Amino acid sequence: MNLNRKLRMGMVGGGRGAFIGAVHRMAARLDGEIELVAGCFSSDAEKSRLSGEDLHLDPARVYPTYEAMARAEAALPTDQRIDFVSIVTRNNTHFAVAKCFLEAGFNVICDKPLTFTLAEGKKLREIVRKSGRVFALTHNYTGYPMVKEAREWVRTGRLGKILKVVVEYPQGYAITALGSKVEGAITNWRADPLVAGASNCMGDIGTHAENLARYITGLSIDEICADLTTFIPGRALDDDGNCLVRYKGGAKGILFASQISNGDENNLNIRVYGTKGSLEWLQEHPNELIFKAADQPRQVYRRGNSYLSDIAKANSRTPFGHQEAFIEAFANVYRAAATAIADQVAGRKAPKGGYDFPTIDDGVEGMAFIDTVVKSARRGAKWTKMPAL
Numbered sequence: 032m033n034l035n036r037k038l039r040m041g042m043v044g045g046g047r048g049a050f051i052g053a054v055h056r057m058a059a060r061l062d063g064e065i066e067l068v069a070g071c072f073s074s075d076a077e078k079s080r081l082s083g084e085d086l087h088l089d090p091a092r093v094y095p096t097y098e099a100m101a102r103a104e105a106a107l108p109t110d111q112r113i114d115f116v117s118i119v120t121r122n123n124t125h126f127a128v129a130k131c132f133l134e135a136g137f138n139v140i141c142d143k144p145l146t147f148t149l150a151e152g153k154k155l156r157e158i159v160r161k162s163g164r165v166f167a168l169t170h171n172y173t174g175y176p177m178v179k180e181a182r183e184w185v186r187t188g189r190l191g192k193i194l195k196v197v198v199e200y201p202q203g204y205a206i207t208a209l210g211s212k213v214e215g216a217i218t219n220w221r222a223d224p225l226v227a228g229a230s231n232c233m234g235d236i237g238t239h240a241e242n243l244a245r246y247i248t249g250l251s252i253d254e255i256c257a258d259l260t261t262f263i264p265g266r267a268l269d270d271d272g273n274c275l276v277r278y279k280g281g282a283k284g285i286l287f288a289s290q291i292s293n294g295d296e297n298n299l300n301i302r303v304y305g306t307k308g309s310l311e312w313l314q315e316h317p318n319e320l321i322f323k324a325a326d327q328p329r330q331v332y333r334r335g336n337s338y339l340s341d342i343a344k345a346n347s348r349t350p351f352g353h354q355e356a357f358i359e360a361f362a363n364v365y366r367a368a369a370t371a372i373a374d375q376v377a378g379r380k381a382p383k384g385g386y387d388f389p390t391i392d393d394g395v396e397g398m399a400f401i402d403t404v405v406k407s408a409r410r411g412a413k414w415t416k417m418p419a420l
Contacts, residue, residue: 032366034373037066041104041113041137043097043128044120046072046082051142052119055169056086058361059117064369068092069113071100097128101135115140115165115372122234123226126151129166133158138165138372140365144238144401145394147228149418152398159391165375167368168389170242170397172299174363176334176355177320179387180343181247181303181310184322190305193248196276196284198301200240201292205270208263209291222266229405231268233259236299237288237404238397242389243301244286245396247310250278252400254416257407262291274404277414317356342387364388395420 032038040059045052052072059065069092072082076095083093094100104112115138118128126146129139139159145168146152159166172178184190205219221227221235228234245251254277259269270291276284292298299314308324318334332339335351346363349355367388374381399418407415 032064032369032373034064034377037064038114038369038372038376039068039112040065041100041116042067042070042072043100043116043118043132044072044124045070045117046078047085049119054358054361055117055119055140055142055365057358058171059365061358061362062366065365069094069100069104071095071097098131101131101137104137105135114138114376115368118142121220121226122228123147126155129155130158133162133164133166136162136164138368138375140167140169140368141394142169143242143389143394143397144228144234145391145398149395149398149402152395153420156391156395165368165371166391167364167371168391168394168397169361169364170239170246170389170393171357171361171364172239172243172314173246173387173389174346174360175312175314175317176339176343176346176363177312177317177332178243178247178360179346180320180332180339181301181312182249183340183342184310185248185303185305189307189322190303190309191307193250193278193280193282193303193305195304196244196248196250196278196282196286196301197304198240198244198284198286198299200236200288200299201295202236202290202297203293203295205263205290206293208266222263222268222270224267227268228401229268230259230272230401231266232270232288232290233257233272233404234268234401236290237272237274237286238400239299240286240288240301241400242393242397243299244284244303245393246389247301247312248278248282248303250280250282250284251396252284252403252417253277253279254414255400255403255407256412256414257404258412259404259408269408272404272408274407317360318354392420 071094073079118141256275271289274286311321322330371386
């Protein structure tokens with residue numbers, strides 16, 4: 032990072048009982064380059080205060096509202112105020128919180144999806160561009176070393192021309208909600224359209240599948256034929272979705288996401304088929320990447336080895352044979368964003384190749400994906416064009 036100090040981080044959301052807030056904090060501090068110094072951890076001021084106590088923060092820098100936090104931090108001397116804020120709130124608040132901190136002059140790292148609607152996403156993109164601040168979106172699966180290796184295979188032509196992409200994200204956690212008397216039945220704000228937006232399953236995990244496919248292949252979606260289903264009675268939003276995809280340039284795709292796939296845990300996986308060969312990666316076995324070709328045995332590449340690309344090696348922390356996974360992948364997104372923020376703080380120019388983290392543009396693409404999927408499904412699974420962005 033080369034700043035001669037740690038970056039000072041603030042957080043909005045992620046208080047007591049919030050899973051994703053703890054994940055962000057672990058990822059941010061993994062490399063010793065970032066320190067959490069301030070936050071508004073809940074819309075409940077008392078819960079925010081107690082969460083600050085849990086994290087051993089200075090009570091003066093634990094705030095009752097995010098607006099008060101942005102004002103107070105901006106008023107501090109430059110050698111004390113936060114360098115960036117991490118937003119880990121619910122979908123319907125992302126836009127307002129990000130706007131507030133960007134306009135106060137702060138860099139932002141935001142959980143996905145970007146915003147509540149595509150229209151909000153486009154507005155936020157303009158705010159980011161006008162601000163000149165760093166904006167990173169935590170599509171954390173892009174942080175895995177072997178995902179980066181997969182992208183290098185595509186970039187260097189090892190697969191040839193891409194013909195087909197199959198990406199899946201089945202989970203089974205919501206199946207318990209089918210029975211109201213089932214112990215541990217899942218209820219979730221992501222099923223509330225006033226909080227989550229137009230989609231539950233596709234908005235929550237389908238966007239990860241879309242982003243992973245685009246990150247590895249570089250392909251942009253042209254149009255989608257989508258079928259969304261709500262299997263759990265009484266819910267207003269989808270818990271399962273199936274998409275046929277036509278990519279710009281002629282490749283075809285299949286994308287499905289599900290929260291009622293009984294017995295599956297977090298089975299995100301992708302297969303990319305080209306004219307010279309194909310690749311396969313499974314999130315539950317993230318340290319391996321498989322290469323397949325018609326005229327040779329399948330080959331398994333493993334994280335941490337010297338035969339991998341420089342980008343894959345640079346995103347590994349432990350030697351071969353020692354497993355790395357979810358937190359480390361998340362941390363790679365934070366580390367890349369921290370490098371960009373440190374360069375900005377130090378007045379350094381961005382490197383010629385830019386930085387390797389999901390940006391505001393990736394967030395807008397994700398919102399366009401959700402919007403198109405929902406429109407297609409509402410029209411009876413009709414082919415629907417992705418909007419111009």
